Amino acid sequence: MLEVKNLMVFFENAIALNDLSLEVEKGKIVAVLGSNSAGKTTLMNTISGLLVDMKKKEDRRGGERITLLGALKFEGEDILTIKPSLRVRKGIVLSRERHPVFRESDVVENLKIAGYLTEKHKVKEEMEDVFQLFPHLTKLRHRKAGLLSGGEQQMLAIGMALVARPRLLLMDEPLLGLSPAIQSDLARAIRDIHKKNITILVTEQFARPLMPIIDRGYVIENGMLVISGTREELADNPEVRASYLGV
Amino acid sequence: MAEANLKFRRERLDRGIKARSDTIYVISSYREILYLLLPRVLPVVGLLVLPLVLTGYWGKVLIYACILGLLALSWDFLASCGMFSLGQAFFFGVGSFIAGALAKYLQWPPLLTIPVATLGGGILCAAFLSPVVRLRGIYFAMITLVGPMLFSRLIIATEYLGGSHGLSSLTPFTNKWVPPYLAVGALLVCLFGFRRIINEDYGLVLNAIRDDDRAVMSAAINIYWRKIQALFIAGSVGCFAGAFMTHQYQFVGPSAFALDYSILPLTAAALGGAGTFAGAVFGSLILVPLSEALRVLAGLRITFYCIVLIICIIGLPEGIFHYLQRKYQQFERLTEI
Numbered sequence: 298m299l300e301v302k303n304l305m306v307f308f309e310n311a312i313a314l315n316d317l318s319l320e321v322e323k324g325k326i327v328a329v330l331g332s333n334s335a336g337k338t339t340l341m342n343t344i345s346g347l348l349v350d351m352k353k354k355e356d357r358r359g360g361e362r363i364t365l366l367g368a369l370k371f372e373g374e375d376i377l378t379i380k381p382s383l384r385v386r387k388g389i390v391l392s393r394e395r396h397p398v399f400r401e402s403d404v405v406e407n408l409k410i411a412g413y414l415t416e417k418h419k420v421k422e423e424m425e426d427v428f429q430l431f432p433h434l435t436k437l438r439h440r441k442a443g444l445l446s447g448g449e450q451q452m453l454a455i456g457m458a459l460v461a462r463p464r465l466l467l468m469d470e471p472l473l474g475l476s477p478a479i480q481s482d483l484a485r486a487i488r489d490i491h492k493k494n495i496t497i498l499v500t501e502q503f504a505r506p507l508m509p510i511i512d513r514g515y516v517i518e519n520g521m522l523v524i525s526g527t528r529e530e531l532a533d534n535p536e537v538r539a540s541y542l543g544v
Numbered sequence: 545m546a547e548a549n550l551k552f553r554r555e556r557l558d559r560g561i562k563a564r565s566d567t568i569y570v571i572s573s574y575r576e577i578l579y580l581l582l583p584r585v586l587p588v589v590g591l592l593v594l595p596l597v598l599t600g601y602w603g604k605v606l607i608y609a610c611i612l613g614l615l616a617l618s619w620d621f622l623a624s625c626g627m628f629s630l631g632q633a634f635f636f637g638v639g640s641f642i643a644g645a646l647a648k649y650l651q652w653p654p655l656l657t658i659p660v661a662t663l664g665g666g667i668l669c670a671a672f673l674s675p676v677v678r679l680r681g682i683y684f685a686m687i688t689l690v691g692p693m694l695f696s697r698l699i700i701a702t703e704y705l706g707g708s709h710g711l712s713s714l715t716p717f718t719n720k721w722v723p724p725y726l727a728v729g730a731l732l733v734c735l736f737g738f739r740r741i742i743n744e745d746y747g748l749v750l751n752a753i754r755d756d757d758r759a760v761m762s763a764a765i766n767i768y769w770r771k772i773q774a775l776f777i778a779g780s781v782g783c784f785a786g787a788f789m790t791h792q793y794q795f796v797g798p799s800a801f802a803l804d805y806s807i808l809p810l811t812a813a814a815l816g817g818a819g820t821f822a823g824a825v826f827g828s829l830i831l832v833p834l835s836e837a838l839r840v841l842a843g844l845r846i847t848f849y850c851i852v853l854i855i856c857i858i859g860l861p862e863g864i865f866h867y868l869q870r871k872y873q874q875f876e877r878l879t880e881i
Contacts, residue, residue, distance in 0.1 A: 310555055360862070
């Protein structure tokens with residue numbers, strides 16, 4: 298479904314992604330594991346197209362020069378340089394790092410804004426699906442998003458991505474800064490999302506809560522791919538066990 | 545192109561001399577000394593020579609450009625500690641009226657009125673704006689925007705300080721060399737002084753307040769007091785500009801609070817590049833002569849002026865000074881990947 302080939306990203310003279318290739322097959326949950334500054338967020342921004350937008354702005358401002366090379370194919374079509382909004386229309390939706398929500402709007406309003414592309418009557422259905430997925434949000438329908446806790450905001454952020462009806466859902470560190478209990482709740486929710494025929498690419502620093510649900514994983518370090526394999530292969534790899542499973 | 549793109553990317557590097565002078569400070573030849581000194585000495589010498597060359601009408605334009613440069617510097621200084629001001633006219637007007645009143649009612653000479661207006665005006669401005677230092681961003685801007693309107697209406701309505709007619713026939717500068725050199729001198733002192741302040745620890749705190757005031761608070765620094773100090777410094781500079789212009793025109797009226805004095809410094813700083821001070825000066829030295837030269841277009845002048853500004857801001861949002869600085873200190877080359 299998604300094919301990343303020899304992707305290279307430079308921020309000025311610093312290399313963020315170095316010759317990275319990976320593949321996401323339709324209907325799978327794929328994880329990208331890596332520590333801070335490994336390039337996870339850059340990878341997500343490249344796939345979702347935010348980087349293309351950043352590059353334009355920086356170029357105009359005369360700021361950091363972003364260089365983007367390689368190939369990025371979504372269902373056989375090259376999407377490396379197209380606008381982020383077009384990618385959403387094609388079905389690639391990103392739920393960004395640190396659960397960004399519209400703080401001054403309430404939960405329902407947030408979901409409505411996120412469902413801009415979906416037809417009106419379908420948004421209602423999608424919203425109900427989100428509330429079914431995260432029953433906890435149901436009571437908070439009319440609470441301002443800025444007043445929600447970190448976990449609730451993360452649920453809302455994932456919900457917002459879902460209302461846009463993704464075919465490929467990108468999740469950038471969805472478990473960041475959450476308690477272990479909420480982490481495993483969210484991991485279960487991710488599996489439920491996957492059951493709705495949505496392919497998922499998720500990044501994380503700590504693999505344990507995600508391990509039971511993923512089909513395939515890639516480990517990146519300093520922008521380079523170091524280990525890749527199926528869940529079982531990763532679980533058996535001593536390096537992965539030490540660094541990302543904490544065993 | 546696509547083929548070439550696959551193998552090369554443009555790399556941006558500091559020039560050797562820039563890297564060396566930034567860190568270990570080794571200068572090995574006259575060429576390098578010139579490289580470092582030229583961008584500083586050239587404008588200084590240029591500004592000092594200009595009053596000798598430009599006399600009459602263009603001499604007045606130069607003075608006006610310097611005064612707007614001072615206001616732009618004062619705007620940039622406030623902006624660099626997170627206070628986005630839309631009311632440079634407030635500082636200008638307060639300085640103007642203090643100097644005007646002292647000259648009219650007490651017959652003080654400019655030698656006294658200007659320093660008193662500068663310091664006293666700075667204190668007055670800081671005191672007037674001190675209740676609003678807690679406001680941030682747009683709220684602070686709104687208050688500073690209404691400040692000059694409030695005072696000009698007050699003067700017109702109460703007929704105090706000359707009312708709508710203003711105070712006229714004030715003492716002029718006696719020597720014809722005083723005004724241009726005072727303006728140019730003040731501009732240079734402010735420019736280099738502000739650049740020094742902002743590079744010291746003191747400026748570090750101000751910049752930090754702009755970035756995240758709560759984090760500065762948690763470092764046990766009283767940010768409100770710092771902001772008031774910054775208001776005093778910026779206010780003094782604006783008041784000096786006002787006091788100077790009062791004696792230059794030998795007149796002060798409610799027009800000293802005109803919106804022009806708020807907007808032009810801001811556009812100058814935006815055009816030249818905010819945050820460097822040199823950009824603010826650069827911008828006003830371009831904008832003022834440009835708008836004077838465009839006088840022949842009469843009614844179309846403002847239109848043309850606005851178009852130039854829009855093109856500059858869209859095409860070069862970093863500002864002219866940042867652009868030149870980058871070209872001067874860095875070079876680019878293609879590197880193979």
